[in-house]
Structure formats: structure tokens, C-alpha cells
Amino acid sequence: MTRSATRDVIMTLVVSAILIAVMPMLVGTYTLTVLVIYGMLGLSLGLIWGFGGILCFGQAAFFGLGAYIYAISAINIGESTLPMILAVALTAGFALLLGAMMFYGRLTDVYLGVITLVVTLILFKFINTTAGPQYKIGDARLGGFNGIPGFQTLNVPGDPGAYIWGDALFYVCAVALVIVFLLVTWLLRSSFGRIAVGIRENETRMALMGYDVAARKTVLFAIGAGIAGLAGAFFANWAEIVTPTLFSLGQSAEIIIWCIVGGLGTRLGPIVGAAGLAYLKFMLGQQSMIDNTLIMGLVLVIFVLFLPRGLVPAIGSLWQASVGRTARRRPARRMRRARHG
Amino acid sequence: MDISFVILVEMLYAIASLVLISAGLAVVFGMMKVINLAHGEFMMMGGYATITAVGLGVNVFVAMLVIAPLIVGLIGLVVERLVIRHLYGRLIDTMLATWGLSLMFIGLATMIFGNTTTGISTPIQGFSVGDYQVNGYNFFIIVMAILLVVLLYAVFKGTRAGLIARGTMQRSDMAAALGYSPDRIYMATFFCGSALSGLAGAILAPLVGLVPTSGGAYIAKAFITVIAGGPSLIAGLVSSAASFGFVSQVFTFAISPVIGEVALLVAAVILLRAMPQGITSRFFKGKL
Numbered sequence: 001m002t003r004s005a006t007r008d009v010i011m012t013l014v015v016s017a018i019l020i021a022v023m024p025m026l027v028g029t030y031t032l033t034v035l036v037i038y039g040m041l042g043l044s045l046g047l048i049w050g051f052g053g054i055l056c057f058g059q060a061a062f063f064g065l066g067a068y069i070y071a072i073s074a075i076n077i078g079e080s081t082l083p084m085i086l087a088v089a090l091t092a093g094f095a096l097l098l099g100a101m102m103f104y105g106r107l108t109d110v111y112l113g114v115i116t117l118v119v120t121l122i123l124f125k126f127i128n129t130t131a132g133p134q135y136k137i138g139d140a141r142l143g144g145f146n147g148i149p150g151f152q153t154l155n156v157p158g159d160p161g162a163y164i165w166g167d168a169l170f171y172v173c174a175v176a177l178v179i180v181f182l183l184v185t186w187l188l189r190s191s192f193g194r195i196a197v198g199i200r201e202n203e204t205r206m207a208l209m210g211y212d213v214a215a216r217k218t219v220l221f222a223i224g225a226g227i228a229g230l231a232g233a234f235f236a237n238w239a240e241i242v243t244p245t246l247f248s249l250g251q252s253a254e255i256i257i258w259c260i261v262g263g264l265g266t267r268l269g270p271i272v273g274a275a276g277l278a279y280l281k282f283m284l285g286q287q288s289m290i291d292n293t294l295i296m297g298l299v300l301v302i303f304v305l306f307l308p309r310g311l312v313p314a315i316g317s318l319w320q321a322s323v324g325r326t327a328r329r330r331p332a333r334r335m336r337r338a339r340h341g
Numbered sequence: 342m343d344i345s346f347v348i349l350v351e352m353l354y355a356i357a358s359l360v361l362i363s364a365g366l367a368v369v370f371g372m373m374k375v376i377n378l379a380h381g382e383f384m385m386m387g388g389y390a391t392i393t394a395v396g397l398g399v400n401v402f403v404a405m406l407v408i409a410p411l412i413v414g415l416i417g418l419v420v421e422r423l424v425i426r427h428l429y430g431r432l433i434d435t436m437l438a439t440w441g442l443s444l445m446f447i448g449l450a451t452m453i454f455g456n457t458t459t460g461i462s463t464p465i466q467g468f469s470v471g472d473y474q475v476n477g478y479n480f481f482i483i484v485m486a487i488l489l490v491v492l493l494y495a496v497f498k499g500t501r502a503g504l505i506a507r508g509t510m511q512r513s514d515m516a517a518a519l520g521y522s523p524d525r526i527y528m529a530t531f532f533c534g535s536a537l538s539g540l541a542g543a544i545l546a547p548l549v550g551l552v553p554t555s556g557g558a559y560i561a562k563a564f565i566t567v568i569a570g571g572p573s574l575i576a577g578l579v580s581s582a583a584s585f586g587f588v589s590q591v592f593t594f595a596i597s598p599v600i601g602e603v604a605l606l607v608a609a610v611i612l613l614r615a616m617p618q619g620i621t622s623r624f625f626k627g628k629l
Contacts (some may be wrong), residue, residue, distance in 0.1 A: 108617075109433070114568045117564070249557055
């Protein structure tokens with residue numbers, strides 16, 4: 001067990017080091033940075049949906065919240081270290097409250113989806129109305145539909161003059177993604193992660209075994225939200241402006257599509273799905289013959305109908321079939337409850 | 342006196358439009374436990390069908406009440422045969438697939454009609470009550486919503502088709518054993534649900550500027566109303582539309598329209614927290 005864990009970590013580090021070195025030669029770092037950020041966002045939903053069985057329609061709410069908290073606190077503080085920490089901590093705290101309200105109320109599947117969707121809409125509508133000068137937090141005006149521009153972007157901790165941008169921002173984001181990925185791996189290997197998967201498979205059984213299902217789901221939900229908040233804060237640094245569209249329904253929809261296409265119940269799938277589809281969208285944006293919403297929709301329908309397990313598990317089983325039985329692996333995690341409610 | 346009349350009309354109008362927006366989704370969800378997230382786009386297409394038909398010289402009421410529901414119903418039929426038929430019983434997967442469909446329809450509408458706002462004028466004149474101007478079209482919407490609810494009740498309670506449909510809703514295996522094909526019944530139900538969505542989109546089209554993404558404005562409200570309504574189709578639809586319409590209008594008059602919208606959403610969260618299975622899981626139990 002420990003040997004395979006060490007091997008897993010080393011593999012992750014080697015592969016990601018190669019990718020971080022090679023990818024900037026193929027794609028511009030400006031585009032790559034946002035792909036990495038989306039990968040992190042995909043991973044956040046992949047964790048709570050794929051391993052916790054919690055389908056959150058409002059992951060964009062946490063993404064946007066992270067970005068807004070970063071922007072507001074960066075304007076007030078004038079330095080980026082504390083705002084980054086705040087963006088993660090406050091978003092996770094908000095999710096903790098929301099999650100406690102939902103999970104202790106024993107809400108499940110569709111009803112959970114409605115509540116998370118509604119919370120996203122409330123944030124979207126509220127932020128959109130905050131155009132007037134009376135809506136300000138400290139020195140930061142919320143700016144309504146125009147968003148908040150001109151905040152302090154990421155800098156070397158302790159030195160507000162030394163900005164991290166361009167190539168450097170890409171490397172920071174990529175390393176952050178690797179760290180988050182390793183933390184998620186560790187979490188899933190810990191007893192907490194195993195029990196979370198148990199709850200996904202059969203909630204009643206886990207409750208009867210004496211685990212506090214509501215508390216565990218709430219904590220997992222908050223961890224996922226914290227990761228989304230971190231991705232949001234990085235996004236704010238990349239875009240250098242935060243707008244209410246971060247909270248939009250379209251954004252939430254996209255995150256769900258990434259997870260489905262990449263593969264639920266895997267750690268890598270959502271990241272691959274997010275980066276791949278975001279890049280596809282970027283390429284499609286350069287032509288005007290076919291509307292790219294149409295293609296995204298088509299991709300989602302086709303995947304749900306023909307490849308409901310997603311790309312990564314499909315490629316994984318293909319690989320196993322071609323390599324044969326030389327590499328024996330644990331049987332794939334079952335995904336019954338998470339996908340069929 | 343005048344103001345209270347105006348407020349009453351506005352209140353009824355808010356409730357009636359919620360009923361219209363949600364009816365199509367409620368039929369599909371209540372009958373088949375399929376959540377159609379392309380519902381908003383069905384409404385959008387109903388609106389475009391009306392505007393195109395009026396542009397071709399058809400009478401506006403014919404376009405609204407006959408052409409739009411038929412066209413959208415047929416689109417729904419195609420969608421059901423091609424996609425949804427394969428996903429019955431998989432709630433989350435149908436939601437995702439229909440979400441994909443909604444994106445496709447938005448893309449198609451953008452390619453056909455362009456990303457511009459189109460609209461038609463309201464066919465009914467307004468009139469004044471004392472110092473206030475009342476939109477005459479609001480009355481039309483209220484009347485249509487009442488007719489729709491009565492019609493739904495009559496069809497489900499009074500006709501043989503309604504009886505078979507309700508039977509299939511409860512036990513599809515029993516209905517199949519008695520010689521009715523659930524597949525055909527589901528197909529017909531989805532056609533009716535889509536036609537209702539198209540009708541709602543057509544009726545509301547004169548009130549809004551129509552863009553390909555208009556559907557997004559409806560789907561969240563419809564989704565919330567239907568889920569909060571709970572298991573009973575008509576009782577759930579009317580009771581949740583009434584409570585949400587009431588709450589949002591009270592806050593709209595007291596503070597502002599945006600706060601009214603937010604109040605509706607907050608009310609939905611509180612309501613679902615208190616009654617996790619919807620209103621009709623506690624009240625009006627066993628009603629249709």
C-alpha cells in the first residue's frame with residue numbers, strides 16, 4: 001500500500017514536470033495558465049461529485065466567490081498573500097455553512113441540485129445589482145455588471161512590488177495544481193476519503209455503521225469549494241478583472257460537462273476534460289462557421305449517450321485490454337450511486 | 342383602492358406566468374420523472390415560431406395558440422425518440438443530456454436567427470384604472486393560466502387517455518401488463534409537455550425581447566417551481582407558483598424588482614429546507 005502510494009506520487013511528479021516543461025513550447029503560456037486554472041476547477045467538482053456523490057450545480061458560485069473575495073481583499077490590503085488565503089478559507093467557510101444546511105436537512109440528488117443552483121443565481125443577481133457607489137466593502141466598489149478591475153495581482157509574498165505574471169504565473173498555477181492534486185490523492189487514500197466513497201455507494205449502510213454521514217459530506221463539500229475558491233483567486237490574477245459572469249449558469253454547466261467528458265470517479269478525468277474542452281472552445285472561438293455552444297452541447301449529449309463513463313476510464317480500460325494482465329490493478333471504483341441517484 | 346387593484350392584478354399575473362412557465366416541465370417531470378433542462382429553450386423556440394409565423398402574415402393568436410405548440414411539440418417528439426428514450430430511469434443522465442440539448446438549441450438559434458433581439462408588440466391594448474395604467478395583456482396571461490390548469494385537470498381526471506397516463510405514471514409495468522405500451526405513452530406525454538412549453542414561450546414572447554439565450558431566464562424558475570411543488574402534478578404546480586409569485590411580488594412592491602427575484606430564490610431555499618420533498622409531500626397529499 002505505502003509502496004504503491006510512493007510510486008503514485010513519484011509518477012505524478014515526473015509526469016507533471018515533463019508536462020510543465022513541454023507544454024509551453026506547444027501552446028502559449030497565457031492560454032495554458034487558464035487551462036491549468038480550469039483543470040483545478042474541474043478537479044474540485046470531480047472530488048465532491050465523483051468521490052462524494054454530491055452533484056453540485058453551483059460550483060461556479062465558489063469559483064466566482066473565490067475570485068471576488070480575492071479582488072476585494074487585494075484592494076483593501078494591497079498585497080496578495082493574505083487575500084489568496086482568504087479566498088480559499090472564506091469560500092470553504094461559506095460552503096461549510098451551505099453544506100451543513102443542506103446535508104443536515106437530508107436533502108439529496110435533485111433537491112441538492114436545485115439549492116446549489118439557486119444559490120448561484122442569488123449571487124449572480126445580487127452582484128449584478130451592485131453598480132451604485134453605496135455598494136462597497138472597504139475601498140473596493142463592487143461595480144455591478146462591470147465587475148472589479150485594477151486590484152493588486154499576485155506578488156512574491158512580502159514584496160508587493162514584485163509581481164508574478166506571464167510565464168511566472170503559469171508556473172505558479174501549474175505547481176499549485178500539482179500540489180492540490182497530490183493533496184486530493186492523499187485525502188482519497190486516507191480513511192476520510194474511503195468513507196466518503198462508501199457514503200457515495202450506500203449512505204444508509206455507512207450511517208448504520210456509525211459514521212456521521214452529514215458531517216462528512218459537509219466537510220468534503222467544503223474542501224471541494226475551497227479548491228474552487230483557489231482556482232477562482234488564480235483566475236482573478238490571470239484575467240485581472242472579476243465580473244458577475246463568473247457566477248453564471250453557463251459556467252456551472254461547463255464544469256459539469258468537463259467532469260462527464262473527462263470521467264467521473266477519477267482524479268485525472270476532470271482535469272483532462274477541463275483543459276481539453278477549454279482548449280477546444282478556444283480553438284472553436286477562432287472560427288465563425290459553427291457556433292461553439294452548439295458543439296459543446298453536442299459533445300455533452302454524445303458523451304452521456306455513448307460514453308457515460310468518460311474519456312479517462314475508457315482509455316484506461318483500453319490500455320489494460322491491450323497490455324493484458326501484466327499490470328494488475330484494483331478493480332475500478334463503482335459509480336452506481338453517484339450517477340443514478 | 343386603485344392601487345390595491347393594481348397590486349392584486351400584478352400578483353395574479355406573477356402567479357399565472359409562473360404556472361405557464363412551469364406547466365410543460367411539471368407534466369414531463371411529474372409523469373416521467375425526467376427533468377428536461379432544455380425546457381427554457383423549448384420556450385425560446387415557441388417564441389421564435391410565433392414571431393416567424395406572425396412575420397409570414399399569420400394571425401397572432403393562431404400563431405401563438407396553434408402553430409407554436411405544434412412546432413415545439415414536434416421538436417420535442419424528435420428529441421424524445423433520439424435522446425431521452427435511451428435514458429429513462431437515469432435521472433442525472435437525462436438532466437445532463439437535456440442540458441447538452443439546450444446548449445445545442447441555443448447554438449442553432451444563434452446560427453439561424455442571429456444574436457439579436459427580436460419581438461412582436463402585444464396584441465391587446467392596455468387600459469387605465471384611476472391614475473394607473475394596467476397592461477391588458479396581463480389579463481390574457483391570467484386567463485390562459487387558469488384555462489391551462491382547468492384543461493390539465495379535465496384531461497387527467499376526465500378522459501380515458503388521462504386515466505391511462507396516470508396509471509402508467511404510477512406503475513408502468515402494470516400498465517404494460519394490461520396491454521398499454523409505456524413507450525408510446527411516454528412519447529405522447531413528452532409531446533404534450535413540449536407543446537405546453539412552446540405555448541408558454543409563445544404567450545410570453547410579446548412581453549420580452551427574444552434572444553437565443555432567453556431560455557436561461559425561464560429554466561431556473563421553472564425548475565425551482567416544479568421541484569418545490571413536489572410529487573402531485575397540478576396541486577404542486579399551483580401551490581408552489583402561488584407561494585413564489587406572492588413572495589416575489591410582495592418584495593417587488595416593498596423594495597425593488599431585483600430584490601423580488603432574490604426573495605423568490607431565498608423562499609425556494611427555505612421551503613426546500615423545511616419540506617425536502619416539496620410542498621405536496623406534506624399538504625394536498627394524494628391529490629392530482
